[in-house]
Amino acid sequence: MKTCLVVDDSKVVRKVARHILERLDFSVREAADGQEALAECQDMPPDVVLLDWNMPVMSGIDFLRALRFANIARRPKIVLCTTENGIGHIRVAIDAGADEYMMKPFDRETLESKLQIVGVA
């Protein structure tokens, strides 16, 4: 079973994402900010991270930058999931290391297609 780490400061978003992911046969873990997510990845890297942009403590972009220098066994695929949809924002995310980009709100089909694109579904 593939593992997905859902990183979002909103409990509601984490709950919705968990619901969809479990139906797609993923084992789901959660983190409320980038720092928690980094610790999770160092402890046991998931196959994929569903990552919010704007979060307290450590943003999604700062998490991506920190991940480059983190000592982790296997780099997970990263799907950035945000309300920002400007070309500039997308480029920043890609440059920081995101593998895919997805706008909120999203549905099951959209999330599944992104997971297929990054090769974990």
Place this chain on the structure above:
Amino acid sequence: MELSAAATRILAGLLEARTGQQLSTGRQWRLDTALVPIMRARGIESVDLLVAALVGGRDARLADAVIEALLNNETSFFRDHGPFQQLMGPVLSRLHSARAGARRLRVWSVGCSTGQEPYSLAMGLAEQADLWRGWTIDIQATDVSRSATARAREGLYTQFEVQRGLPVRQLLRWFDREGEQWRLVQALREKVRFHVHSLTEPMPLPGMFDVILCRNVLLYFPPPMRRAVLDRLGRAIAPDGVLMLGAGETIIDQTERFEPDPAARGFYRLRETPRPIQLAAIPGFA
């Protein structure tokens, strides 16, 4: 809104007569939702009154609007990720070798809806530019919906549409931002020619196609119509051409004309000696 059995029957009959599509029980639940905008625009208070207006035939455009509303235009870029990768890889590679002399590839996207399927193919081919340099590539795309093909020609998509199946790097490479929407670059829009066409009508596109994409189309037809459509596609495809159906679709018990392609799962090729198919019972397919 409650639909009477008579109204449902008349609407189903209209849809089938115009498009060959069956209004299955599963699709009936969305009938009233689909028809609300038409009823509001015309000040019609109930589906029964709408059907009465249809039967009366006083508003020539009403039937067209109803048909458009009943069609399912569900689609997405690079739909069925795995099979599409197979198409862009081994399947097209084989055709590339087979057509190396003529350097021409002809593709028909059947039931193209708002254009995501043929544009996905055009994008994929553009990203294999070295392989196809000097080739004439002809992508024809048809759909029974006039509004869907008009939208397809525009190549303008919402954020929701572009993030379904389309990798973000391809979005940045092949689309320009227009307000809150995304427009496919002209160079790719020009690669696809769109036509309004119902599979119940004679085929408007002469010639033999190397690839026919007919994905998630047959499921809307009753079995005799599926058989007739597959026969028609069989006439349109090159002897060594490839038919691609939707991920959940099959030809088993649908046709004698095609057989599974042993080299590519989910793809089909012509049988060498197709058995004759009886078409006399199907109106319009004599």
